[in-house]
Amino acid sequence: MVHVIGTYLPRMLRHVIWDPLWKMPSQGKNLYLTFDDGPDEVATPQLLEILDRHQASATFFLRGDHAEQQPQMVRDMLSAGHAIGNHTYSHANAWKISSDEYKAELERATDILQQLTGEPIRWMRPPFGRITPAALTWCKHAGQKLVMWDVLPGDFTPTATAAHVAQWTHNRIRPGSIVCLHDNPKSRAVTPAAMAELLPQLQDDGWQLCALPAVREFIPVIREGEAPAEPRMPHARAHREASEKINRQA
Numbered sequence: 001m002v003h004v005i006g007t008y009l010p011r012m013l014r015h016v017i018w019d020p021l022w023k024m025p026s027q028g029k030n031l032y033l034t035f036d037d038g039p040d041e042v043a044t045p046q047l048l049e050i051l052d053r054h055q056a057s058a059t060f061f062l063r064g065d066h067a068e069q070q071p072q073m074v075r076d077m078l079s080a081g082h083a084i085g086n087h088t089y090s091h092a093n094a095w096k097i098s099s100d101e102y103k104a105e106l107e108r109a110t111d112i113l114q115q116l117t118g119e120p121i122r123w124m125r126p127p128f129g130r131i132t133p134a135a136l137t138w139c140k141h142a143g144q145k146l147v148m149w150d151v152l153p154g155d156f157t158p159t160a161t162a163a164h165v166a167q168w169t170h171n172r173i174r175p176g177s178i179v180c181l182h183d184n185p186k187s188r189a190v191t192p193a194a195m196a197e198l199l200p201q202l203q204d205d206g207w208q209l210c211a212l213p214a215v216r217e218f219i220p221v222i223r224e225g226e227a228p229a230e231p232r233m234p235h236a237r238a239h240r241e242a243s244e245k246i247n248r249q250a
Contacts (some may be wrong), residue, residue: 006152
């Protein structure tokens with residue numbers, strides 16, 4: 001059920017919550033695999049090897065505390081051509097802490113990742129997919145784009161299997177899809193095996209596996225002294241209820 005709600009709800013929400021990036025503009029058969037929660041000492045090296053074997057690029061949304069523990073792995077991601085995004089310092093839940101605490105989490109992770117990579121961080125994904133107006137406003141000030149997804153295979157759930165994750169992804173992607181996967185202890189036994197099965201299929205079908213690009217049209221820029229536009233979340237209640245349901249089932 002998680003993969004059903006987590007895939008089809010974002011496809012509806014993208015029409016009413018406009019500020020996040022839910023999928024990339026369709027440009028041929030380009031696909032954007034993303035991995036949350038790393039670096040993980042077990043899953044991440046396996047994923048990097050599989051991606052390299054298939055000459056595929058991806059985006060890793062990293063926790064700041066995990067990046068501190070695995071600094072060389074962060075550099076390896078960057079040198080292999082992958083993009084790196086902000087996933088807060090300690091996987092903070094934006095709905096359970098104050099806006100100031102959440103901003104501090106984002107800023108701390110940003111500082112760590114930029115020190116490790118020597119490059120600005122341009123992407124942010126909120127843990128649990130929990131969007132708030134404060135997070136959207138922070139992203140605009142920080143020059144980071146809040147990224148969601150339009151395919152969630154549910155690789156982090158207790159019942160997930162590599163075969164199901166690969167099949168669900170293969171059957172639900174469309175040009176410009178952003179796929180939300182994980183490299184964490186819950187997904188160690190599932191996600192690398194799923195990618196080893198899936199990537200050859202995707203490439204045989206003509207898909208290009210891309211990292212999110214640091215292109216200005218996707219990155220919010222706030223000039224000095226300028227106030228950002230108020231984020232628009234007309235269906236925030238529906239987003240909250242669905243997100244809570246997904247996490248109860250995980």
